[in-house]
Amino acid sequence: MMKQFEGFGKFLESLRGKMSLREAANKSGLSHAYIRDLELERNRSTNEKIKPSPVTLKKLSDAYKFSYTDLMEKAGYLEKGIPDSQSAPPTLPxxxxxxxxxxxxxxxxxxxxxxxxxxxxxxxxxxxxxxxxxxxxxxxxxxxxxxxxxxxxxxxxxxxxxxxxxxxxxxxxxxxxxxxxxxxxxxxxxxxxxxxxxxxxxxxxxxxxxxxxxxxxxxx
The missing domain is CATH 2.40.50.1020 (LytTr DNA-binding domain)
Known part of the structure; x- marks a missing residue:
């Protein structure tokens, strides 16, 4: 898997901007404490490094009105510029x-x-x-x-x-x-x-x- 964009936590914080943590929590459905942990890139209870899942990124994308694809790329889940033919969802019904x-x-x-x-x-x-x-x-x-x-x-x-x-x-x-x-x-x-x-x-x-x-x- 590709590496996460350096400074990704700070980037998430910049997307939140002047929005309070509790407002971001209400809009995303995530807890305000977890959002802050993501911005710091570590779990403050265990001090372990953390990374948001694709589902979490989807919630943040909707809350911050920011491109989900761009968030996935910066988080290291997707390679920038993959052709659309390689990106179609699975065909299994x-x-x-x-x-x-x-x-x-x-x-x-x-x-x-x-x-x-x-x-x-x-x-x-x-x-x-x-x-x-x-x-x-x-x-x-x-x-x-x-x-x-x-x-x-x-x-x-x-x-x-x-x-x-x-x-x-x-x-x-x-x-x-x-x-x-x-x-x-x-x-x-x-x-x-x-x-x-x-x-x-x-x-x-x-x-x-x-x-x-x-x-x-x-x-x-």
């Missing part, structure tokens, strides 16, 4: 993907028949790609984890796990606590719908019962 893990240099697509890893350097249009995920039913379930809810067949709320089969014996992912709280009802509805329990779920919700949990217990 999003509908076939169970979940996507986004690393610092690559993305891994998980499907029912295996995985596919894509180098991050090939994603100049990564910003548009993230927008597509939301349109296709993906939700961000952790810092760098996007899950296609249409494939989730079982939800273990106690363990915070999503399974891609109704018995909960195959591949699973663990979701962050805050994301679980945010999407709890949406996950329940989605699992009910894609497991064929939608009518029962809506009927029993109207009588004050949690039908989906009851149906999952019957499956077990």
């Amino acid at each position: 999003l509908a076939d993907i169970l979940f996507i893990e986004i690393g610092s240099t690559e993305m891994t697509y998980h499907t029912r028949i295996g995985n596919r890893t894509i180098p991050m350097q090939s994603l100049l249009d990564f910003s548009h790609f993230l927008d597509q995920l939301e349109d296709q039913g993906f939700k961000k379930m952790d810092t760098d984890l996007f899950v296609n809810l249409s494939h989730v067949k079982k939800y273990d709320a106690q363990a915070g796990k999503l399974y891609f089969d109704p018995l909960g014996v195959s591949l699973s992912v663990t979701i962050a606590a805050l994301r679980q709280k945010k999407y709890h009802d949406l996950i329940l509805r989605s699992v009910a719908y894609h497991s064929g329990n939608d009518l029962e779920y809506h009927f029993e919700k109207s009588t004050g019962k949690d039908s989906l949990l009851a149906s999952l217990q019957r499956q077990n």
Whole structure:
């Protein structure tokens, strides 16, 4: 991977300009402490050097109204001047993907028949790609984890796990606590719908019962 632009933290600080850290946090969805750490290029709790992920850069790009591609280049994820023919997003249909893990240099697509890893350097249009995920039913379930809810067949709320089969014996992912709280009802509805329990779920919700949990217990 290419080196990060020297002075990248200072560059981020200059993009923020007169905007306060808390205002930047509100606009980006990142914490003000983390934004400051990025500007200093180190975690102030551990004193370890840090680097923003592509997802974080997308948030800063939107908050600061600055080119996402330029931020990716300066952060060392992309080589300046790569031809467009090398930058198209992967052609694997999003509908076939169970979940996507986004690393610092690559993305891994998980499907029912295996995985596919894509180098991050090939994603100049990564910003548009993230927008597509939301349109296709993906939700961000952790810092760098996007899950296609249409494939989730079982939800273990106690363990915070999503399974891609109704018995909960195959591949699973663990979701962050805050994301679980945010999407709890949406996950329940989605699992009910894609497991064929939608009518029962809506009927029993109207009588004050949690039908989906009851149906999952019957499956077990």
